Amino acid sequence: MKTFLNPIIPGFHPDPSICRVGSDYYLATSSFEYFPGVPIFHSRDLIHWKKIGHALTRDSQLDLRDAGDSGGIYAPTLRYHNGIFYMVTTHVYAKGNFYVTAKDPAGPWSEPIYLNQGGIDPSFLFDEDGKVYLTTSQNMQSEIDLATGELLTEPRQIWAGSGGNDLEAPHLYKINGWYYLLCAEGGTHHGHMITIARSRSPWGPFESCPNNPILTNRHRAGHDVQATGHGDLFQAHDGSWWIVCLAIRTGKTHFPKTHHLGRETFLAPVTWDADGWPIINHSGTLDIETEAPRLPHQPFPEESPTDNFDAPTLSPEWVHLRNPKPEHYSLNERPGWLRLKADANSSRKQQPTTCLLRRQTDFECTASTLLDFKPTEEGQEAGMLVWMNSRFHYRCFLSIRSGRLHASLLKQIGDITHLANSVEVDTLSGPYTLKVEANSESYAFSIETSNCQKIDLGTGLVRLLTTEVAGGFTGMMLGIYANSCASPTTADFDYFIYNS
Template sequence: MKYKNPVISGFHPDPSICSVGEDFYLVTSSFEYFPGVPIFHSKDLVNWKQIGHCLTRESQLGLHRAKSSMGIFAPTIRYNNGRFYMVTTNLTIGKNFIVYADHPEGPWSEPIWLDWPGIDPSLLFDDDGKVYLTGTQNIFNGEPMGIYQAEINVETGELRTERMLIWKGSGGAFPEGPHLYKINGLYYLMIAEGGTEYGHMVTMARSKHAFGPFECHPNNPILTHRSSASPIQATGHADLIQYIDGSWWTVFLGFRPAPVPFSGKHHHLGRETFLAPVDWNEEGWPVLSTQVELEMDSGTLKIEESENWRSIDNFNSETLDFSWNFLRNPAEGSWSLADRPGWLTLYGSAISLSDVDSPAFVGRRQQHFDCNVSTLLEFSPTHEGEEAGLTVFMNERFHYEIALGIREGVKKVYVRRRIGALWKVESEHEYGQEGIIFSVHADAKNYTFTFQQPGGESTVLGSGECFLLSTEVAGGFTGVYFGLYATGNGRNTSTPAYFDWFEYTI
């Protein structure tokens, strides 16, 4: 039997995994998006369902004016003695912290702030009761590059030993993403090197003691796709897990450059979560496949039947579905599901999609190269610059949108493209109705924007290239979002924007 990679598609990088009995839980990075640190559940390591977020309150996750691709970096989730622990970095405020919960769905605790620099913190609960905190060098004070560690009291955040450099890595750039394990009496340290790009790789060392000295795996890197022609690139930042039958597996990040001939390498979906089997050789070292495929042999995994893709959200619940995010902490009063039941209401402010701030925006990740998204909007703008619509958003300097708004004193529907310092309204038409359906068709090469009056014919209004929203062009560590938004472009809007439904089909 085969399973398909990625096991969690779209912008879900830096996966970390733990198990409780026959249940597996996984978290990923979320950067400037709120709520933070999505958490997933699985029985088979292949089919994952999001069950919430670890960081759902502003007191846990402050993202005010967070720069794009700042915020939450590389969480680690662990389970010990009936409690879940998640440790991570909020780079916007330059602090590491731990939150904990009795149930993975939450609620999660207030942060336990750590006197610990660097990024990518991880925890090991040893069998003798000691807990080790492992992370990277202090990137702000010139500390030598490598992996650092100390013993910690996880209840208070207090360090119980001095911070020590335990391994400099195998020689690759940017040793990071460490995870320490105790397996068969030995301490195994798995890290990422090479930078989270095309040279990314997974390396490993081991020791008889938690603080070393560590010896390198004789076949480092144990996982990399550098210099390969694979459709999966930048494999790295891995975490190990043991399945219920004793077999070993690893989750890790990678990305899929868009399969467009002669376009060069560009990826816009973001770094995704992949799965691969792990064997152990006679010398007690883990051995991973050097090439991870889009389809892999499931081995002894008991693969469950996957759920059908949920295609439509009618906004009939009291809370947003877990797939939705805000851009940074949402401004108070900027959105509601109650003001007009059955509709998502957005109250546009002076903040626009091009500002490093918190616009009235509710978005979800693009998870497929080929897909269609659409929404029904009711909006009655009255002042110049007021608009609401559907955006394809990478960051504040790289985004496309199809919108309804006032331009030159006239209510119009239009497509606009923002690429760096350049922006252009590609096409516009007068539109006198209050209700309008916006749609975006995506393939690996282009986004195509259409509109229609409810019950009427669909009209193509414009298009935009996917590669211009790719990481190679736009920079950063995130992926493309499809977002619903409203803005007054310098002033509060005079009327709310009402979204009746949002549909995502593949």
Template structure:
């Protein structure tokens, strides 16, 4: 009888959630900036920037614009994505996803080499084509299709439009500058829509920081002239009415009309935490859009958004909760894991020890603009814990394996297992902050196997270790500020990573990671 009652509660709960209204922002948390969205029937697909991480351009799927599942990446092969020695926050900039005549297109820029290009596929969860390059400068490109023609739009000295051959990427017309925005710095991220006979050109201005905003103009001709909305900006948190909002830096958005006729916008923003620093990176947010006939679009009534969005939504389609943890018994790493730049795959194995991820130590360190032996997943919550169990094998002095809270080569906190001069093993904690490389703690342990743990909250990262997985001993804590974009610049966010490195030229050391447990905390 209890089992029947429990089943009824679950069923009723599902019906209740399907009818629920309202949602929480961000809809995709952690370092997922520059979102672009398209609809096919009642399916929605979204992509975000990936910068120096491989594979590139994560792809998400949703049925309601609120509950998203990561289904893969657009750029999964080195031939598509060359990132060798690229600088931090270089690589892949803002992508756009569009659907045309049965085919998906993702267009983006590799600022570290190659420039603007697009790839295509019939299955966004599968493999995408080799790149098709377009010789038009600028960044943040988008595609627009109309009456058998294909248009390529990017920003350089101004928002520039040209017609291209979609099969080859060859320009059929010279690029024409059609708008420079409203005077804000860095007019970028153009997207073009047609409604009621008007071409609407949406861009962002102000830089992707606290002064970010979205502005819009329209024209009866695709090549302009474009007249700006008298009520620009249509989205910003720079004004007094949002000065205390927990979401800041809103901008760089993309419109989509839902299958019920309603309009929505996805866009980036960030959540400041300690002394207005943010470490999660720019995240993906959602807001409703009112767009009457022949009218200018209005975002959420007044151009601001909230964490708790009490608005009518599409019928909610809950998805399976994300699996943040793994015991590494799969054949390949899941879609949440990323490498730094193009990885040297011979340093990674899920088969040499079943149920473990083996990372072979490399002389490339986390401090370099190169590809260390590293895999990481985005920190998606301000409050969280991450724990791993590892052993260090065939190690000599200066061999190490461990876990890192990583922002860039100049900003990362590392807790690791290494071998001492006396042949014993020790847990060490090191802070890399610009030119400062500080050893915070060193503790000898009785063996080559240890649990390492990092906990994050609004103000601190705290580090622990355990030899039995039950009693965790505190090592030290440090402010989150030194891993923030405000301190370091850049456009990414913190990843929690596993790594192995060595100063020994002929090292044979490797770390076996038997589990990785990531838990959001209240």
């Protein structure tokens, strides 16, 4: 039996939802306060995935200006019906549930159609008789008018779950004459689990699976894979059944185990017992090494670890913190360089307003960039970010201190802002290479001048940026930024390299 290594989409990619069109597979994950929202992936073999774009790319679709840490876009559901892709999701603390449509999952996607049903984690079922059902957390359900989003029935709970807390992530399926309701319980941390029930009617009554939960690692203390849940069931084009779900990898951290890469997307096989109930991964548990699909491998061309900023548009790997100002980012003002601009006194509390971030996908990795930056006054800075959220992050940057150019390392840990190191550098020795070297224990920061002089700025503990310390629902991001608490400033970046 051939195996593969989970996760199929590493790094901060939680709440996966999948749909198949012929022999092509498309997958969406949640994105929270990052813009553009809801990354979309494509695969032909379920193992190799390529990010092809985002569903929410315009301010008119997604306004994140007031979204706090771990606010914004929660779990999406991706479905395909009669030649149209549907992505339904929740903008928490704002406009609630809505959906967008597209003929091409790479975009463009339509303007939102809002749904007058509360809860989170919305999901659609397109039934054989033409009816469309909307199900949200607490397994509340209504029938909707697909053209307008209008509710055709009053929402009502169709199953109270198996007894776990935080009943969420519902997906209703029609399989062999049964309506199966898959959902998550136990909260999205170490008690996470997937449960299922079925009925002959979409309105119930629903019979709980006698083997619930059908997936959990909550009893496997010390296992590297934890928090398994929030799944989406599907049939491959060869007839086999599978599930995508989220889980975390705790890596090689000491007890108590922590995680910082975020909740990631995993894949597991599904079989069916004699009574018609699904069995996940033959054991109801999840592992790194897992039985592989028997589909022919169709990998995508390997992408370069270096982004030279030579393309006319940014790679879909890059995201912004909330909605960006387009005029703050330029790929053509200095060809071959990315120019970041910061307005006068533009800094939000504890975070930059002009930045680009990408997900950290490996415990051990190195990120570096070449920065050309000439600040003229104190309060202007540019450099690299190791970012969990606005209250927990590290910044390695250039700035003016006491009239001299300095390379500095700043640590933001909760309400403690600590300038860990600041070293004067020669203003004539730029541009400067900034580097972050990561392992499961720490981040090491350094700067190198144009004459190859390397300055070690210090290290920061991974543990202080883990979800268990920092809270929230996101994962570690690496990136570049420019900021100003004074006059406007401009910083140029020649490349960004991410090596695992």
